[in-house]
Amino acid sequence: MGKPGVLLLGKIDHAHKEWAENVESIADVKKPKAESRAEFLEECKSGAFDGCVAAYRTFSSFAITGMIDEEVVAVLPKSLKYICHNGAGYDQVDIHACTARDIRVSNVPKAVDDATADTNMFLILGALRGFNTSMLALRAGNWRGAPAPPLGHDPQGKVLGILGMGGIGRNLMKKAAAFGMTTQYYNRSQLSEELSGGAKYVSFEELIKTSDVLSLNLPLNKNTRHIISTKEFEMMKPGVVIVNTARGAVMDEAALVEALKKGQVWSAGLDVYEEEPKIHPGLIDNPHVLLLPHMGTWTVETQTKMENWCMGNVKSAIETGKLMSPVLEQKDM
Ligand SMILES: O=CC(=O)O
Numbered sequence: 001m002g003k004p005g006v007l008l009l010g011k012i013d014h015a016h017k018e019w020a021e022n023v024e025s026i027a028d029v030k031k032p033k034a035e036s037r038a039e040f041l042e043e044c045k046s047g048a049f050d051g052c053v054a055a056y057r058t059f060s061s062f063a064i065t066g067m068i069d070e071e072v073v074a075v076l077p078k079s080l081k082y083i084c085h086n087g088a089g090y091d092q093v094d095i096h097a098c099t100a101r102d103i104r105v106s107n108v109p110k111a112v113d114d115a116t117a118d119t120n121m122f123l124i125l126g127a128l129r130g131f132n133t134s135m136l137a138l139r140a141g142n143w144r145g146a147p148a149p150p151l152g153h154d155p156q157g158k159v160l161g162i163l164g165m166g167g168i169g170r171n172l173m174k175k176a177a178a179f180g181m182t183t184q185y186y187n188r189s190q191l192s193e194e195l196s197g198g199a200k201y202v203s204f205e206e207l208i209k210t211s212d213v214l215s216l217n218l219p220l221n222k223n224t225r226h227i228i229s230t231k232e233f234e235m236m237k238p239g240v241v242i243v244n245t246a247r248g249a250v251m252d253e254a255a256l257v258e259a260l261k262k263g264q265v266w267s268a269g270l271d272v273y274e275e276e277p278k279i280h281p282g283l284i285d286n287p288h289v290l291l292l293p294h295m296g297t298w299t300v301e302t303q304t305k306m307e308n309w310c311m312g313n314v315k316s317a318i319e320t321g322k323l324m325s326p327v328l329e330q331k332d333m
Contacts (some may be wrong), residue, residue: 161211
C-alpha cells in the first residue's frame, strides 16, 4: 500500500526541515494547481486529491478556496478525515459542515498567544497615547502637526475589560498588569482563580459599561458576530478605547466609525477588519485610530511555532487517528 495523501492548502514558509521529517516522510503531499475557488472545486471533483486523509491549510489559502463550507466539503475526497488549520481562529472553516461529513478539524492555540498579546498591548498603548496622529504628521514634515494632537492617556490605573479570556486574553492580562492596568473579564464561563490570575469576572453588560479600555479577544462565530454594535457603544464609558486583535466581524465596523465620530469612543487600535483586506473608509480617514494589517502573529518565531504545531496535528492524525488540538466544537467527539 502506498503512503496516505496529505492535501497542502497554502504553503510552508519556515519549518521546511520539520515538514520533510514529519509529513513528507509518512505521506504523499498533494498541492492544488487551482488559482480560484471555481478551479479548486473542479480540481477536487476531478479526483486529483483522492486518497488524501488530511489537509493542512493556512489562513491565506482562503484567497483560493474561500470558506471551507458545505460546497467545498461536498467535493473533498471521501478519504479526507482531518482538516488541520494553521491558526488560532478557524472562522474560515464551517465546523458544522465538517462534523456532518465526519471530518475532524484542529486549530493552533497557545503558539499564537505571546505574539498576539504583544500586538494587542502595542495597540492599547498606541491608541491610549494617540500616537498615530503625530506619527503621520512627522512623516508629512509637520513635526507633531498643527494644531498639536490632544494629550494622550496613561495605562496606569485604567480598567482593562477583556472580552474572551482564552489563551490570548490571559496572556494580555499579565502584560497589561506590568503597565499598571487592572483587568476585568467576561467569558462564556468563569475561569478558575488560578487561570484568571485574580481578574474580576463580570457580566457582559458590566464589562461594556465600566471598562476604560475594551479588548476583543473572542473567536468569531455565529454567536459573536457584531457582538459589539451601536447599542453596546451607547452603553460604554464616554472616551473608551477599543482594541481588536481577534476578528473584524466581532465588531460592527460601521457602528464603530459612528461611535468615533460622536466621540463615544476616544480611539481604537485594530489589527483585524470585517472584510480584509478592505477597510472601512471612515477608519482610513481617521488619523486618530491606530491600524495594523493583521500582523498579530507576524513574527519568524511565532509563524515557525504555528507551522510546527499544525503539522504535529497532521502527523498525529495519520499515525494515531487523533488530532492533538481539536477545535472546541469537536472536543468531545
Ligand atoms: O489571526 C490569526 C490566527 O487566527 O491565528
